[in-house]
Amino acid sequence: MKARVSLNLPQSLKKAAEEFAEKDGVSLNQFIALALAEKVGTVSAAEFFAERGKAGDVDWAVQFLEGRE
Numbered sequence: 001m002k003a004r005v006s007l008n009l010p011q012s013l014k015k016a017a018e019e020f021a022e023k024d025g026v027s028l029n030q031f032i033a034l035a036l037a038e039k040v041g042t043v044s045a046a047e048f049f050a051e052r053g054k055a056g057d058v059d060w061a062v063q064f065l066e067g068r069e
Contacts (some may be wrong), residue, residue, distance in 0.1 A: 007032070009058060017031055
């Protein structure tokens with residue numbers, strides 16, 4: 001399922017996005033969708049690791065990385 005979005009961009013940002021899309025050989029729509037997917041993935045991963053890290057044992061991790069565990 002796809003959804004339509006009306007997006008207002010500064011002209012300079014639109015021009016830059018068009019140039020990147022052309023270099024990548026994709027449409028502006030595809031470029032924006034990929035850029036948004038990349039941002040969502042990055043933020044989701046950061047949130048996952050931040051939450052996962054709360055239960056971590058820093059002393060054990062340092063020992064493990066130093067080869068003492």
